[in-house]
Amino acid sequence: MGLSMLYRIFRCIEKKAKISYSQIEEVGNEPPLIVELLNNMEKLKPTRFTSHHLNVATSNFTHKLGAGGFGEVYKGSLPNGNSVAVKVLKGSSDEQIEAQFIAELSKIAIGMAKGIAYLHEDCQDRMIHYDIKPGYILLDQNFSPKVADFGLAKLCNRDATHVTMTIGRGTPGYAAPELGMPCPVTHKEEEELEVSLPESQEWFLRWVWNNLERGEMEEIVKSCEIEEEDSEILERMIMVAVWCVQYKPELRPCMSSVVKMLEGGIENILPPNPFAHLVARPSVMDW
Numbered sequence: 001m002g003l004s005m006l007y008r009i010f011r012c013i014e015k016k017a018k019i020s021y022s023q024i025e026e027v028g029n030e031p032p033l034i035v036e037l038l039n040n041m042e043k044l045k046p047t048r049f050t051s052h053h054l055n056v057a058t059s060n061f062t063h064k065l066g067a068g069g070f071g072e073v074y075k076g077s078l079p080n081g082n083s084v085a086v087k088v089l090k091g092s093s094d095e096q097i098e099a100q101f102i103a104e105l106s107k108i109a110i111g112m113a114k115g116i117a118y119l120h121e122d123c124q125d126r127m128i129h130y131d132i133k134p135g136y137i138l139l140d141q142n143f144s145p146k147v148a149d150f151g152l153a154k155l156c157n158r159d160a161t162h163v164t165m166t167i168g169r170g171t172p173g174y175a176a177p178e179l180g181m182p183c184p185v186t187h188k189e190e191e192e193l194e195v196s197l198p199e200s201q202e203w204f205l206r207w208v209w210n211n212l213e214r215g216e217m218e219e220i221v222k223s224c225e226i227e228e229e230d231s232e233i234l235e236r237m238i239m240v241a242v243w244c245v246q247y248k249p250e251l252r253p254c255m256s257s258v259v260k261m262l263e264g265g266i267e268n269i270l271p272p273n274p275f276a277h278l279v280a281r282p283s284v285m286d287w
């Protein structure tokens with residue numbers, strides 16, 4: 001109930017406090033009204049309500065507005081007079097919501113991997129998208145992912161294992177390392193996944209690998225604040241991610257193997273050290 005309710009309250013406050021462009025545009029030679037903008041952003045922060053607040057706001061959930069697949073919706077009124085709709089999720093323990101969220105996430109990851117596998121391995125001519133990133137994964141009303149924006153895509157001969165590129169493609173941070181190099185690339189460039197630096201300044205991938213190498217998968221799972229029951233899906237995703245960020249394209253699995261790994265059809269195999277190229281030449285896996 002908490003998440004859904006927060007979302008609705010947030011939308012309601014957002015509408016009231018929406019900042020118009022004119023407020024942040026420059027006025028004559030004056031700089032943008034940054035302070036005002038930051039103050040407004042502060043007001044946009046979601047508010048947390050206790051169950052007591054919700055009981056009072058909805059008069060103990062007396063006025064039912066309707067029901068959706070995940071629960072019933074009640075009319076409420078906040079102390080400032082704003083009307084709100086409060087949704088009570090069915091079986092709404094945090095664990096159940098989390099399990100549902102992880103299952104959706106896994107479904108999206110598998111659907112996306114299947115889409116790319118089709119482009120690489122099943123359609124008549126192999127197609128390399130070159131710019132796979134979260135912004136180009138669209139979701140329909142059933143959360144089925146669609147790969148979008150083929151502006152940089154290239155059709156390739158299925159027999160050719162390498163493609164020569166004349167211009168830089170992809171987005172830094174998402175593109176495979178060889179995309180920035182003046183040498184032929186392979187369809188394996190799209191198995192590279194996003195890496196990011198956490199606040200600790202430790203390179204996230206290095207931290208993940210250090211834990212994996214020590215056999216401490218539970219440390220990674222723990223850092224995601226995921227319940228024990230949901231850890232299996234997450235462990236598979238972590239393994240796949242580390243396979244997909246291998247520096248050498250020949251070490252990265254093809255997308256049909258990624259699909260099998262995500263679906264649990266292949267046993268989790270510890271990936272090679274993604275930093276091995278910095279110290280020694282790794283052996284080639286036959287994916």
Ligand SMILES: Nc1ncnc2c1ncn2[C@@H]1O[C@H](COP(=O)(O)OP(=O)(O)OP(=O)(O)O)[C@@H](O)[C@H]1O
Nearest residue numbers: 065066067068069070071072073074084085086087
């Ligand atoms: N802000 C609102 N004002 C009035 N009625 C509302 C409001 N929000 C929801 N309702 C009522 O509650 C019903 C269910 O809304 P809800 O948003 O949960 O639908 P849903 O998105 O289809 O649900 P779900 O995602 O659980 O399948 C709506 O059909 C409508 O009758």
